[in-house]
Amino acid sequence: MHRHIVLDIETTGLNIIDGHRIIEIGCVEIKNRQITGNNLHYYINPGRDSEKSALAIHGLTTKFLKNKSKFSEIVDNFLNYVSNSEIIIHNAAFDVGFLDMELSLLGYSNFTKYIYRITDTLLMARKIHTGKRNSLDALCDRYNISKIHRTLHGGLLDAELLAEVYLAMTRGQSNLNFKPKINNSNNIETKIKIPNNIPIKLANSNELVEHNMILSKIDKHSNGRCIWKK
Known part of the structure; x- marks a missing residue:
């Protein structure tokens, strides 16, 4: 399975021209639908x-960026990291x-040449939540x-937030109907009778600890709305 890399940039302004x-x-x-922690992050000196409008959004001053690496100094590490993802x-x-512009200034091919494909979560969100606001916030x-x-x-x-959003948007809905059904040869729906003497095996202490750890993570990411902890 290929890697997924969630990517976000900040810029000095909106227009390349x-x-x-x-x-x-x-x-x-x-x-495998898990955020690994193997992140890549660069501040870049744009020269x-x-x-002012951009600075109000990201807060990265010229003074702060003055001693950071230039794009030419990080480009190879960046492309190696995203390669075929x-x-x-x-x-x-x-x-x-913006990535194509920076690469072209250094004589590199367009960004898509180095990766597997691009998925735009804004376009995904517009299909899933038609007519609603679909900014990252x-x-x-x-x-x-x-x-x-x-x-x-x-x-x-923003990349960390988008990773959580992407996983949430692509998680899907599980079917919680546990009553199995079959169709007989006459296409008459027949319900399977579930026996009432199924043995019950209680969780051991280690399993209970792991279960509570998972519930705590769910509770954290749902801002205290995990119903199973109540």
Whole structure:
């Protein structure tokens, strides 16, 4: 199974044609639907100031970025990290446009040349939640994903939130109907009679500890709404 990399960038401004550049890249790795912790994060010296409107969003000042690496110094490590992976981005056109620009300035191919494919969670959300707000903030609220640790936007912070959103959007709905049914040769639905003498095996102490740990994680990610802990 190929890797999923959730990616987010911050920039000095919105328009490439005005000479704006990438100042932060955040990547979060997902394998087998688990966030692995093998993240990649760079602050980047863009060689220019950020627009005031952009600075108000990310808070990354020219002074802070002055001694950070340039894109040319991190590009190979970045491309090696994302190589042949499925890239998850919210509003992919924006991020990919800036990545293509930075790569082209260094004589590299477009970003899609190095990866498996791109999945745009904004387009996914618009199909799932038609007619509703589908910003990252709105999706976090909809899926009860806590943003309490974020005061400003940031590449890695937003990638971590988007990873949780992506997993929530693609989790699917389990069928909780435990009454199995079969159809006989005459297409008449017949219910299977479930015996009432099924033996009950209680969980041991280790299993109870693991069970409570899982409930605690669910409770944390649902902002205290885990009904099984009540």
